[in-house]
Amino acid sequence: MLAANRTYYVRTDGNDANTGTANTSGGAFLTIQKAIDVVASAIDLAGHNVTIQVGSGTFTGAAVVSAPWVGAGTVQLLGNTTTPTNCVISV
Numbered sequence: 001m002l003a004a005n006r007t008y009y010v011r012t013d014g015n016d017a018n019t020g021t022a023n024t025s026g027g028a029f030l031t032i033q034k035a036i037d038v039v040a041s042a043i044d045l046a047g048h049n050v051t052i053q054v055g056s057g058t059f060t061g062a063a064v065v066s067a068p069w070v071g072a073g074t075v076q077l078l079g080n081t082t083t084p085t086n087c088v089i090s091v
Contacts, residue, residue, distance in 0.1 A: 001071070002048040008035040012057035023053070032063040032077065032089070040065060045073030054079045056086035063091075 008020040014028030020035055021027060029035050035052040043050065054077065069075055079087030 001044040001046045002050075002073070003046070005049045005051070006043075007051045007053050008038065009053050009055065010035050010059070011055040012059070023055070028055070031061050032059055033061055036063055036065055036075075039075055040067045040069065043070065045069055045071035045075075047071065048073045050075045052077045054087055054089070056080050056083070058088040058090060060090055063089075 006021070009023040009028035010020070010030070010032050011023070011025060011028040012030070013025040014030040016030045016034040018027050018029055020029040020038060032052065032054060039050050039052070050073070052075065
């Protein structure tokens with residue numbers, strides 16, 4: 001159950017074995033799907049919001065939400081807001 005808003009990071013140099021909570025190669029997830037799966041299976045939003053922050057690069061894996069979010073709150077997928085063309089999602 002979240003007690004505050006949370007951000008998960010996805011980077012091309014990340015790893016899906018990471019926690020996703022740090023914007024570093026040793027902390028970020030590799031795939032958008034992993035971030036979605038963590039939110040869908042392990043998080044009660046409890047009125048808070050989750051941002052999945054996708055770094056610059058090209059991401060080619062599909063991303064499917066296979067279960068509803070638990071608890072009130074929003075989940076936002078956000079790319080590079082400064083230079084949007086640097087974040088490419090190509091399935």
